[in-house]
Amino acid sequence: MKIVIAQMEHETNTFSPVETPWDSFGPDGPYIGVQAYRAMKGTKTPIGAFIDAAEKVNAEIITPVAGFAYPSGPVSGAAYDQFCDLIIDGVKQGCDLIMLDLHGAMVVKNRTLDGEGTLLKKIRDVAPSVPIAVSLDLHANVTAAMVNNSDIIVGYKTYPHIDMYETGALAGELLIKLYRGEIKPTMRWNNIPVLAQTLKMNTSEGAMKDYAERAADSEKKINVLASSAFGGFPMADIPEAGMSAVVITNDDGDLAQNECKAILEVAWAQKESFIWFDEPLEEAIRHAKTLQEGPILLLDHPDNCATGATQDTMTTLREALKQGLTDIAVGPIRDPEAVNDLIKAGIGSHVTLPVGGKTDMPAINKKGEPLELTGVVTNITDGDYVITGPQFTGVKASMGRTVVFDTGNAEIVITEKLQEPWDQGVFTSVGIEPSTKKYLLLKSRMYFRPVFLPIAKHSVYCAGVGVGSSDWTMFNYEKIRRPIYPLDDFTD
Numbered sequence: 001m002k003i004v005i006a007q008m009e010h011e012t013n014t015f016s017p018v019e020t021p022w023d024s025f026g027p028d029g030p031y032i033g034v035q036a037y038r039a040m041k042g043t044k045t046p047i048g049a050f051i052d053a054a055e056k057v058n059a060e061i062i063t064p065v066a067g068f069a070y071p072s073g074p075v076s077g078a079a080y081d082q083f084c085d086l087i088i089d090g091v092k093q094g095c096d097l098i099m100l101d102l103h104g105a106m107v108v109k110n111r112t113l114d115g116e117g118t119l120l121k122k123i124r125d126v127a128p129s130v131p132i133a134v135s136l137d138l139h140a141n142v143t144a145a146m147v148n149n150s151d152i153i154v155g156y157k158t159y160p161h162i163d164m165y166e167t168g169a170l171a172g173e174l175l176i177k178l179y180r181g182e183i184k185p186t187m188r189w190n191n192i193p194v195l196a197q198t199l200k201m202n203t204s205e206g207a208m209k210d211y212a213e214r215a216a217d218s219e220k221k222i223n224v225l226a227s228s229a230f231g232g233f234p235m236a237d238i239p240e241a242g243m244s245a246v247v248i249t250n251d252d253g254d255l256a257q258n259e260c261k262a263i264l265e266v267a268w269a270q271k272e273s274f275i276w277f278d279e280p281l282e283e284a285i286r287h288a289k290t291l292q293e294g295p296i297l298l299l300d301h302p303d304n305c306a307t308g309a310t311q312d313t314m315t316t317l318r319e320a321l322k323q324g325l326t327d328i329a330v331g332p333i334r335d336p337e338a339v340n341d342l343i344k345a346g347i348g349s350h351v352t353l354p355v356g357g358k359t360d361m362p363a364i365n366k367k368g369e370p371l372e373l374t375g376v377v378t379n380i381t382d383g384d385y386v387i388t389g390p391q392f393t394g395v396k397a398s399m400g401r402t403v404v405f406d407t408g409n410a411e412i413v414i415t416e417k418l419q420e421p422w423d424q425g426v427f428t429s430v431g432i433e434p435s436t437k438k439y440l441l442l443k444s445r446m447y448f449r450p451v452f453l454p455i456a457k458h459s460v461y462c463a464g465v466g467v468g469s470s471d472w473t474m475f476n477y478e479k480i481r482r483p484i485y486p487l488d489d490f491t492d
């Protein structure tokens with residue numbers, strides 16, 4: 001048995017000014033060929049699970065490419081073409097099965113609003129009879145093209161995503177069973193017109209928990225092979241943005257259809273619960289100041305790079321310093337210019353310079369606003385560290401060259417590259433022990449949870465500025481299907 005295994009992961013925020021070239025899909029661009037195998041084997045990711053599943057049945061494995069980029073603006077056409085060419089070349093060499101680790105919300109500049117669906121269609125065109133399994137993120141905006149051009153789709157059941165490996169393991173296992181004739185996967189999908197906010201998609205709380213649990217219950221039913229409840233990705237101005245469900249049964253189309261409907265009804269009935277309302281930033285910081293015991297998390301979620309934000313807006317830090325907060329660790333802020341200047345100055349130097357705010361955000365009518373700061377360079381590193389988990393465990397992370405800039409009240413981690421604070425490594429790798437700080441200002445929305453909540457005494461959501469904002473009124477949707485909640489009123 002010969003299996004093509006590949007990864008092409010990107011969540012596209014169509015409002016983001018951050019570019020997504022080929023190079024952004026890995027430390028030095030995507031891994032190609034045997035490098036992809038070596039880099040991804042042993043990781044707790046879907047592609048890591050695919051490799052394990054294939055090796056368990058002694059299959060020959062071909063890994064044309066593996067690339068994961070942070071959410072950002074539309075992927076460059078050249079990068080997308082290269083992914084497609086590599087995967088299709090791999091398939092054309094002849095294979096029995098195809099396993100793809102995709103995101104499900106990729107938009108490509110000048111090519112397609114549905115990167116995954118278009119790729120799958122291209123594969124089907126050259127290998128119409130080869131079964132395909134796909135793992136998707138919970139934030140996938142599932143399309144008809146994805147479902148019609150694959151045999152198995154399984155999505156993450158958790159957010160934060162701590163079941164990446166399990167998702168790949170299930171998709172891979174079902175595909176191998178299909179190949180052996182042990183099952184006849186029958187897949188159905190549906191969507192509802194709800195543009196849920198990612199801040200309301202924590203699968204351990206509220207309506208999202210009910211929705212995710214309904215899918216988990218569905219999966220326990222006889223003849224149901226996989227049930228996935230997708231939250232969707234709302235910062236995507238594409239027709240299919242929003243919530244959807246995919247159910248696979250063993251040769252029972254009606255059951256699959258009915259389960260899809262039942263899962264989505266749970267979300268539709270509570271649609272108001274998926275909308276987030278911000279507390280004004282000044283009030284949030286004032287509240288944070290009254291709290292005694294640290295660490296207190298200041299969650300600058302609108303500038304969360306894991307949603308495609310620029311990770312350099314300074315509004316929240318400016319307000320925190322203005323209100324006199326001290327003993328803050330900030331991390332990370334992306335500002336390659338400042339990194340360069342501070343490295344030139346060297347460790348121990350006293351420097352005054354503009355930090356952050358170097359990127360304009362035309363989609364939300366905001367200019368970048370740097371914050372003039374004076375401080376000391378206390379550390380310089382290459383920015384490399386290995387994620388210790390529990391999400392992306394074992395993956396090598398690269399922040400680019402990284403500087404710690406200490407203003408007296410704030411120790412700021414400034415990086416060359418985008419980096420979600422998804423691991424304590426963003427601080428510990430540069431010599432800051434986060435558990436000892438009074439405040440941790442994190443440009444994070446959800447990934448901080450499994451990592452920083454266990455050491456935190458409080459967390460405060462800060463409505464700073466950014467294209468990852470959960471305030472849907474800031475965005476001008478033009479291509480999304482209408483009507484859709486909450487852009488349109490469904491009270492009638």
Ligand SMILES: [Zn+2]
Pocket residue numbers: 137138139161
């Ligand atoms: Zn996600």
